Structures are given as structure tokens and as C-alpha cells.
Amino acid sequence: MEKYVPDEIELKWQRYWEERDLFRSLPGGEKPKFYCLEMFPYPSGRIHMGHVRNYAIGDVIARYKRLRGYNVLHPMGWDAFGLPAENAAINHGVHPAKWTYENIEYMKKQLKRMGLSYDWSREVATCSPGYYRWNQWFFLKMYEMGLAYRKSSSVNWCPSCSTVLANEQVINGGCWRCDTGVVEKELEQWFLRITAFADELLKGCDELEGGWPEHVIAMQRNWIGRSEGVEVDFPVAGLDERIRIFTTRPDTLWGATFLCIAPLHPLAERLVKDRDALEFQKSRYGVMEEKHGLFTGHYAVNPVNDAKIPIYVANFVLMEYGTGAIMSVPAHDQRDFEFAKAYDLPIQVVIQPEEGKLSEPLTEAYEEYGRLVDSGAFTGMKSSEAIGEIGRYLEEKGLGKRVVNYRLRDWGISRQRYWGTPIPIIYCDRCGVVPVPEKDLPVILPENISLTGTGESPLKGSEEFLSVRCPACSGRARRETDTMDTFVDSSWYFVRYCLGSGEIDLAAEAGKDASEIGYWMPVDQYIGGVEHAVLHLLYSRFFTRVLRKLGLVPGDEPFLRLLTQGMVCKETLSCPEHGWLLPEEVEDGHCSRCGKAVVKGRVEKMSKSKKNVIDPDYLIRRYGADTSRLFSLFAAPPEKDLEWSDRGIEGAFRFLNRIWNLVLGNEERLREARGISPEPVGAAAEVLFRKTHQTIKKVTLDIEDRYQFNTAIAAMMELFNQISSFHAESVEDVAVLRFAVKTLLLLISPFAPHLAEELWERTGERPSIFDQDWPQWDEDAAREEEIELVIQVNGKVRAKAMVRAGLSDEELRERALGDEKVRAFLQDREVRKVIVVKGRLVNIVVK
């Protein structure tokens, strides 16, 4: 018999799909639309297993929806701006554009070889002027709307990447890309006012409930970090100044025994005489290990009780949050408590627990709610009530006001790098900051540039780029030399895909009644890594809101449903002397270089540096695309981490081989039965017929309701096992066999599309299998005729009996009580209760 050679059939069908342009999608028509999107890759050189998994999941959904009769949009593109291209230029002298486009070419070949059902006509690369001109256009629009602004601020600077990082891009004090510790630096930066949407973005989270994973929504909410509180002004004794503080606990206002301001607070310079001491505080700013304070020599007056309390500069008070100043209530805030202990400041209890009394002196702050004591008119009130009441009181007296604070900060987008979108701004000595007129877009990134990696914006070195006529006065002016954060590119690419190939004109799209964007948006299913749970997803949600204001998209939320796939992991191997090892560097558990015993490390995310990677090219060469896809879908549910297993991929390959052998071994018979409708005759045929309908149901619901591809595949394996143990004897039998096989092929087609196409053709059907309808199950045909009744006595299984399906509760009860084995257990004990679970189980409770 002909052997299963994936290479042959996979290339054959990929060619066929491409020639027939099968996955090209057009807007409109009768069918409902379905926009299926996977996060586009950065063209780093080659795809990795994470991509294989991500795109396999997306392709199953896209192909499934297509078979279900949806008009599917399933595009792919390249997140093509970014640092690695620039670093390649610095290190190897190759131009970022050349490097990027060569990578795209190779990776595109890899994706095509995987047999993914993309509409490649919509492919975009964000580094092309036709794309990034719209980044610039959005920037200008936001500038007009007051959503883009420039300010000098202290920024997170990565010395290794020589660029600024947004807050979201700092992970544990390090750069999100290279882990290098970030340092503070003062720079002029462009910001996008994402905070203007803080409340909307937070409220929008409710809408995502059900469609997005709970923990991703939680992280978004967390990041936005809304908190309600009050701002209170504390006059500075003897000076005409007041310090505004923010607190979420106005119920502790009477317990404030000192006041702290951030080292960078505008008043710090004025209040502190000792410059050196202040500089020291600044240097300790953000150092978590220890709380440092500096007494200013000044006092503030607590407006609710006129208490004079000392003012400190404290290294732990953040200028970026709230007002940069706090009232310190050591009795009820642990940080203040520690500070008070260190500087020997008074601790005043103003909250007592509902039950019991705090024993003084305190050993730690009591941070819970309770009842107010020593708090003027509010004494005796519960914290929960006092918080609101005191807020109102402060507003009435003009001492303060209730406010909402967010943790979210504006998005700094300036990057001192070359390979990104030039910010379309011109600086003129006479006119100041002048936006580039829309008609002059795009501001093209110049190609002749020297990249040295010194940390200066590379565009500063291009006189040709730099010097420009001011659009307002035509005088000599110079361009902004910073480029945009690449997260800008990925914040709207899903909108770009809606517009098909070639140049686009978003200005003309705005406000259109029946736009293609309006037809396809929002994305119905988005699939990608959880590492973007905050950054990319939050930015995209922000952008979509701006786009809506521009009349470009119909709704606020870009992604209706989100699937965050788990990481692809593999065991690590390391040698005490030579570090991480590849599997082939290990011989019998010893390092092949030095002979030392190899340590089997934890199962960790595949990474080149840990040498625990599997190359997708190798997999496809050895097993084919279908097997690679099937394995990554079968080994774990999509949202969980997937552990690589050599045995596992062998198993997937064997399964496809078995299907191949089964169909080819029956090719003639299956062809001959074409056109005969499957009517099962005899018990075996009935069982197979029923199993086939049951499998359709199971696979459909597993995909539809839960994206549980692993159990869907398991169900198909069960069906296969049933088929292969079925011996077709009569013509009727073969018709049933054919029905079962055809069904199996249809069900597996989203998972292993090439094999399904090939075998579909071999059974005498015409291609493409993807022009077929997804099979329907018949509830009656799927119903079991007999069920196994489980009989329990006092909750323990004591007997099982095959009974006709559909018996009444009373009949089941009688059957159970009459069971011989059961009677032995019951003997003459008193039956107190009998519980019947419909069609399944009877539990007899005896004394």
C-alpha cells in the first residue's frame, strides 16, 4: 500500500488552495461574518513553536467557522518595526529594511508551509510607508484632539536599548525586552493621553466579561487601578502655601501625625534649606529597601483639628501618583508606622476594631475598617460610613474634595531609535511646534543613515531628513527626530486588514456608512500570548476608542473574544561547567564535552538561550504540517502551557498514519458505496452509525463552546478506533463505513487539512473538502438504546446493569431494588430513601 508521505500531499494541496484562491475573503453577502485573528509576529528570522501553536489554534477556528457557513476574514501580517532590526544593522552592517524584508520572506514561506488558511492578499508590514503614514495620521488627529502632547518628564531609560520605555514596558525594574535595569532620565517626550479614557477603559472591562479570560480582565482593571478618595489641603504654618494630599482613608484624618512629600514635589525646594540633604533624598527615591525621611523644619496644619504636624520629605512618596504628598497616619498605615518608628513620631489611634480594643503601644498598624475614636463629630461612626460622610463634610467646608485617582499614566511614545515611525512634527524657531500637514504625509524614514548605537536619535544624523521648511512660515525648521513606540503599529493593524490590498485612505473611510471596516470589525476571535495581557491589548482598546471618535469603527471594543494560549515549554538540560545544553550535546546523561553529569532542569518556556527549543522546520520536514498542528492542539488545552514531548508528536503522526492506512486499505469499497445512503443493518453497524453521530456532536460542542481541541481530537480518535474495528460485510455495511469515514474526514479537516483533502478525494469525493458543510448530528441517531445503570448503596457503587434507555424513574427504582447483587447488600436492612438520577444512577440509602 502507498505510504503516507506528508510532504507530497501537503505541497499538493497548498498549491491547489493557492491556485483556487480559496481563502480570499470579500465583505458582504448572505453569510454572517466572522473575523478570526491571531497576533501578528515580529519578523525575527524564523517562526518558533509558540507561533506554530498560536497559528494552529487560529486556523482550526477559521476553517471550522468557514465550514459552518461564515464569511471568514483570516489575515496575517508583520509587526515589522523594532529594535532587533536596528541591532542587526549595528552589529552586522545590514540595513534594517533589508534584514526585515528578508526575514518576512522566509517566515512567510514557513507559514505557507504550515497550510494556514490566510487571505494573504491583505498582508501588511507595519514598516512600509503605506502603513506607517496612518500612524502619523492618527498622531496628527490625536494632536488636534488634544490627545497627543509633549512634556519634559523623568522617563524610564534602558541603557542597553538606548531608548525610553513606557511604564508598562518596565518589568520588575528592568527592560521588557532585554531585562537591563532601567534608569531615570529627564527628556522631552511625546505622550498619548490614554488617561483620558481611564474610566471608559475600566467600564469597558465589564463588556469583555465572558469573552475574555477572567485573569486578563483582572490585569487590565488592576493596571488602570482606579481608586476613590479625597484631596485635602493642609496649610503650611507661617507660609502662604498649602500642600494638597490624596487619601483613600479620610476616616483616619484625625490620626495624621505628620505629612510627607515626594523629593520631587515642587515645594520641596522651597521648604528644605539643606540642598545636599534634599539631593540625598532624591537619590534614594524609589529605593524600596529602606524608608528615608528629611524633616523640612516646617509644620502643616491639619484643617479638621488644627493640629500642627511636621512636614517631611520622604523617599517612598511617589510624585507620579495622587498629588505627590500624603498625610501620614502611622496607627493605620503600615508604611507610615515604620516611618514613625524610625523617626520617633507620635502614633495616634483613631480607628478601633468593632470587637475588642487595640493594645498600645501598637506593634503594627491597624489597617482594617472599624469605628472612629477621637475624631471630633465623627467619633463613633463606622469607617465605611465615615469615608463618605467626611468627604461630604470636607467639600461643604471647602477643605477638600472627593476625587478619583488612577494608577494608569499617559503613554510615552517617543523612542530615540531609527527603525520606527517618524513622529510628524516640525520645530520652528518662530512658530514653535508645528504638526506636519496631512497632505505632506507620510514623513518618510530616510534610508541613508548611519547606525552607531550611541543613544542619540539616529535621525539626528541625517541633515536631509532633519532640515525642512516650516509649514506655517516657510522658514528654516527642523523635524522631530524621535520615532514612535512600535506598540502604536500594533494598536490598529486589525483595522487595516479590513481594507484589502494596496494603498488605503483612512481619511476617506471616516464616517462612511457602509465601510469595509464597519463590516468586519470587531474581531470576533483574537488569539495570542498572555504576555500581551496589558500592553498591546490596553493600547488597542485605547486606539479603538479614538478610532470610533474619528468615525472609523462602529464600537469601542476591538476584540470580542480573546483566547490566550499557554507557552510552549520543554525540559532544560545543563552541565555544571558548560551551562545549557542541547539534547544532542548529552550522551547517556553526561555532557559530551566534559563528561560531567547533566542536570535535568525544570520544564521552562522554550528559549534559544536555554537551548530547549524545537525548530518548526525540522518538525515539518520530519512529520509534516498536519502532524505538527495536530500535536500542538492535542497535547494540552489551548490556554494551558504545553509541554513538548517527542513521544507525543510520534503519537500524533501515528494517528494520521492509521487514518491514511484505513482509507487507502478500503479505497475501492469506499468509492463503490458512493451515493448509497447509510442505513445501519445489524448491531455492529448501528453502533458505528450511532458513534458517528455522537462524535459529530461532541466535536462540534467542544470546538464551539469551549475551544477544547484536545478533547475534540480524543473524540475523533475514539471514532477512528470504532471504525477500524468494524468489519463491513454487506453493501449496507460499507455505506455506513463510508459515512463514518467521510464524517471523520470532515471533522478532522480543520486540524489536519491536507490529509483531509487528500483522503476526501480518494474516497471519490470532489475537492475541496472546505467547500462542504460541517456535518450535522441527529439527536435520535446519537441516542443510546441501552444505558448502563449504576446502582449505589449508601453512595457506593455496588452494581451496574444494562437497561433500556428512557425508563421512568419508577422503573429504574424497581430495577435497582430488584437487582440480585443489590439485594445481597440490602439483606433485610431498612430502605430509608431511594434517589434516582434520570437515566443514569440509583442510590439506595439504608440504615
Next chain:
RNA sequence: GCCGAAGUGGUGGAAUUGGUAGACACGCAAGAUUCAGGAUCUUGUGGGGGCAACUCCGUGGGGGUUCGAAUCCCCCCUUCGGCACCA
């Protein structure tokens, strides 16, 4: 510290609303085929006890609710992820 997810055979993982724990696969064992190995096929496979019918134990640990708990509630342990002086 706070928020979130998870803990089930030798392994990856099933168990849809509380109703037969371990589907499916891997691995392992025995057998068939083969000169042999590989591949393939068949059968078995949670642990303990028994020749066996059978029986006891078993979903991180401890308690609880229930006729019945992997599933619900309380406490604890472990692992992973996120945030982390946010006032």
C-alpha cells in the same frame, strides 16, 4: 504583601449543571507478525489484598455541607503568573 490560575495514575491530560474518577494519548507488559531490530496489529495496565468472585484505599493536606464531592464551603500547604511603597 495584594490579585489571579493551578495541584487528578509512571507521563500529557479527561470527567458539560454535585451523580460510575482516570476518556483519549504516551509509556510499560505480554502475545502475533518478522531471520533480527524497527514498524504494525491484538490484549492488559490507578494502588494494596486475594487463585478467584471480590474487596479496601484513592483526585495536594485537614475539616464541613450532601443520599452522593475532583467538582460546593472553611482552614492550611505547594507551584506558577501578574502587580508591588499607588497613600
